[in-house]
Amino acid sequence: MDELLLPFQYDYMNKAIFAATFIGAVCAMLSSYLMLKGWSLIGDALSHSIVPGVAAAYMIGAPYVFGAFFSGLLASASMGFIKAKTKLREDAIIGLIFTSFFALGLFMVSLSPTSVNVKNIVLGNILGVSDEDIFQMVLIAGISFFILIFTWKDLMVTFFDESHAKTIGINTKFLTILFFTLLSACTIAALQTVGALLVIGLIVTPGATAYLLCDRFGQLMIVSTLIGSITCFFGAYISFFLDGATGGIIILLQTIVFIIAFIFAPKYGLVAAKRKIKQASELLRKTREGAV
Amino acid sequence: MAKFIYNPSLEVNDITVTYNNGHTAIYDASFSLSAGTICALVGVNGSGKSTLFKSIMGFVKPVKGSVTLSGMPVLTALKQNIVSYVPQAEDVDWNFPVLVEDVVMMGRFGHMNFMRIPKKKDKLAVRDALEKVGMTEYSRRQIGELSGGQKKRVFLARSIAQEGQIILLDEPFTGVDVQTELAIMKLLKQMRDEGRLMLVATHNLGSIPDFCDHTVMLNRTILDAGKTADVFTPENLEKTFGGVLRHFTLGGDELHDDDDTRSVRVITDDERPLVLYGNKTQKSAAAKKSSTANKPDADAKITTSKAEAK
Numbered sequence: 001m002d003e004l005l006l007p008f009q010y011d012y013m014n015k016a017i018f019a020a021t022f023i024g025a026v027c028a029m030l031s032s033y034l035m036l037k038g039w040s041l042i043g044d045a046l047s048h049s050i051v052p053g054v055a056a057a058y059m060i061g062a063p064y065v066f067g068a069f070f071s072g073l074l075a076s077a078s079m080g081f082i083k084a085k086t087k088l089r090e091d092a093i094i095g096l097i098f099t100s101f102f103a104l105g106l107f108m109v110s111l112s113p114t115s116v117n118v119k120n121i122v123l124g125n126i127l128g129v130s131d132e133d134i135f136q137m138v139l140i141a142g143i144s145f146f147i148l149i150f151t152w153k154d155l156m157v158t159f160f161d162e163s164h165a166k167t168i169g170i171n172t173k174f175l176t177i178l179f180f181t182l183l184s185a186c187t188i189a190a191l192q193t194v195g196a197l198l199v200i201g202l203i204v205t206p207g208a209t210a211y212l213l214c215d216r217f218g219q220l221m222i223v224s225t226l227i228g229s230i231t232c233f234f235g236a237y238i239s240f241f242l243d244g245a246t247g248g249i250i251i252l253l254q255t256i257v258f259i260i261a262f263i264f265a266p267k268y269g270l271v272a273a274k275r276k277i278k279q280a281s282e283l284l285r286k287t288r289e290g291a292v
Numbered sequence: 293m294a295k296f297i298y299n300p301s302l303e304v305n306d307i308t309v310t311y312n313n314g315h316t317a318i319y320d321a322s323f324s325l326s327a328g329t330i331c332a333l334v335g336v337n338g339s340g341k342s343t344l345f346k347s348i349m350g351f352v353k354p355v356k357g358s359v360t361l362s363g364m365p366v367l368t369a370l371k372q373n374i375v376s377y378v379p380q381a382e383d384v385d386w387n388f389p390v391l392v393e394d395v396v397m398m399g400r401f402g403h404m405n406f407m408r409i410p411k412k413k414d415k416l417a418v419r420d421a422l423e424k425v426g427m428t429e430y431s432r433r434q435i436g437e438l439s440g441g442q443k444k445r446v447f448l449a450r451s452i453a454q455e456g457q458i459i460l461l462d463e464p465f466t467g468v469d470v471q472t473e474l475a476i477m478k479l480l481k482q483m484r485d486e487g488r489l490m491l492v493a494t495h496n497l498g499s500i501p502d503f504c505d506h507t508v509m510l511n512r513t514i515l516d517a518g519k520t521a522d523v524f525t526p527e528n529l530e531k532t533f534g535g536v537l538r539h540f541t542l543g544g545d546e547l548h549d550d551d552d553t554r555s556v557r558v559i560t561d562d563e564r565p566l567v568l569y570g571n572k573t574q575k576s577a578a579a580k581k582s583s584t585a586n587k588p589d590a591d592a593k594i595t596t597s598k599a600e601a602k
């Protein structure tokens with residue numbers, strides 16, 4: 001028993017677990033929108049294209065948030081530019097840009113292999129994060145959480161039915177930009193928990209799982225947030241014993257939750273669907289027999 | 293009428309709308325409407341009806357001219373939550389996790405504070421609107437799990453719940469059964485009596501004299517606009533629809549054996565024909581048709597076959 005409580009006796013563990021849980025929760029809130037709009041790939045592109053910026057920031061000793069922001073911006077701009085100049089489809093452009101940026105990032109990392117922090121960015125290791133970075137993460141998560149609490153319904157209308165949102169006087173352009181700003185900030189913050197390779201999981205899987213369980217958006221967001229925070233909590237906790245594989249553990253936990261939901265969800269799960277179809281045919285048979 | 297802060301009015305001032313592909317969908321269009329009116333908007337496919345709605349809503353920007361709603365520019369009016377709009381086809385994600393009642397509740401958002409927390413009167417308005425379109429029993433269905441006509445009814449309910457003073461309906465009756473259509477027309481008349489302003493695009497020519505006091509005829513520009521009684525004439529319809537309308541004239545000799553030479557004219561742009569007898573709009577004919585709604589096609593078929601036989 002004492003062994004199980006051991007992680008909580010270390011200050012750095014408590015901080016790491018708290019930060020991971022918080023950022024996991026906010027990413028999960030964002031995931032509710034992202035997976036509904038079919039924007040998951042954009043999140044993936046975003047997380048990969050900030051790697052070279054982060055690497056450069058560490059090389060010159062600047063705050064990694066700036067590097068991330070700068071290369072994220074550059075990546076979006078180049079995607080927009082190629083889209084405007086060619087007739088290539090969006091998925092091709094996204095694939096092209098994010099692999100190029102990620103390759104550049106890996107190349108830069110390989111140039112200075114001693115830079116452990118950059119490996120953390122690619123693979124994630126919440127336990128090795130400095131206090132300063134933890135503070136940044138919590139700040140970003142806190143601000144995003146606060147903004148989402150106040151705007152979640154307007155965002156919902158905007159993403160469900162943009163023309164109605166405009167009709168009732170909502171500034172949809174502003175909200176969309178706000179959403180992507182929050183998404184970028186949280187993706188950057190979450191990099192250190194699960195790494196650039198897996199951050200896409202944090203901003204897709206909780207929402208996708210909750211989607212199987214709920215048919216109202218408010219519920220979906222709550223369930224998604226719970227899934228995100230609980231898996232991140234246990235992921236960070238377990239990685240104390242396994243030393244460092246935080247990202248893998250968190251995403252695996254989320255996958256397990258998803259599989260359980262997929263099989264057992266009351267409305268959209270496999271079991272439920274089979275049961276409902278069986279019930280319906282039973283009913284049909286009975287009414288037919290009754291009619292004869 | 294006194295209960296509205298702004299006196300509902302709609303003014304379209306000489307607008308020209310050109311799409312990005314270079315197609316000018318509307319040119320030099322002007323008309324104005326005032327409170328307590330239901331105005332029909334008629335025209336062939338591609339005449340610019342939906343485009344007109346979109347430019348009234350500010351979704352497409354006219355290259356020339358302006359639109360004012362209750363004396364305000366569009367964006368200001370929308371901020372005041374006085375306009376509701378039901379587009380011809382909803383561009384929404386049908387897999388979105390929202391229930392029917394959630395969708396209708398979105399119509400109430402403009403009445404709530406910035407946190408959008410519904411009060412009792414909002415819930416009542418939603419229930420009331422769903423009842424009016426006969427969708428109460430579906431209120432807890434996911435929005436995608438409805439038939440086409442049912443979906444349409446939900447979005448009509450949303451615009452009703454919104455309690456807008458200016459209500460824009462782009463072909464609200466397509467795909468809706470006759471019973472619901474009649475119920476909605478009744479509702480629109482009620483809202484007119486409350487002093488609201490409605491613009492309704494429709495292909496149901498037969499029902500226009502029945503429930504629209506004004507008519508705007510459109511074919512890329514305004515052909516005529518004014519009181520239905522003055523504007524809704526065979527000549528104008530001819531001008532608006534050209535050869536597109538199915539048009540049958542039945543001479544007196546085909547209808548009866550006496551010497552009466554007046555003829556029955558059946559003009560239709562859609563499944564519901566407009567019946568003219570001796571150049572006079574037959575309001576009662578349209579109304580009677582509605583009451584025998586169960587076999588809407590029966591008499592139309594008869595006229596068609598007779599006309600073909602001719």
Ligand SMILES: Nc1ncnc2c1ncn2[C@@H]1O[C@H](COP(=O)(O)OP(=O)(O)OP(=O)(O)O)[C@@H](O)[C@H]1O
Nearest residue numbers: 311312313315317336337338339340341342343344
């Ligand atoms: N997004 C667009 N880009 C370019 N042209 C368009 C666009 N939307 C409509 N048009 C063109 O503008 C014209 C008017 O279209 P609109 O949709 O307003 O017609 P409508 O009167 O509503 O027709 P319907 O009775 O079929 O609904 C058509 O010729 C159409 O091809």
Ligand SMILES: [Mg+2]
Nearest residue numbers: 341342343380
């Ligand atoms: Mg149209």
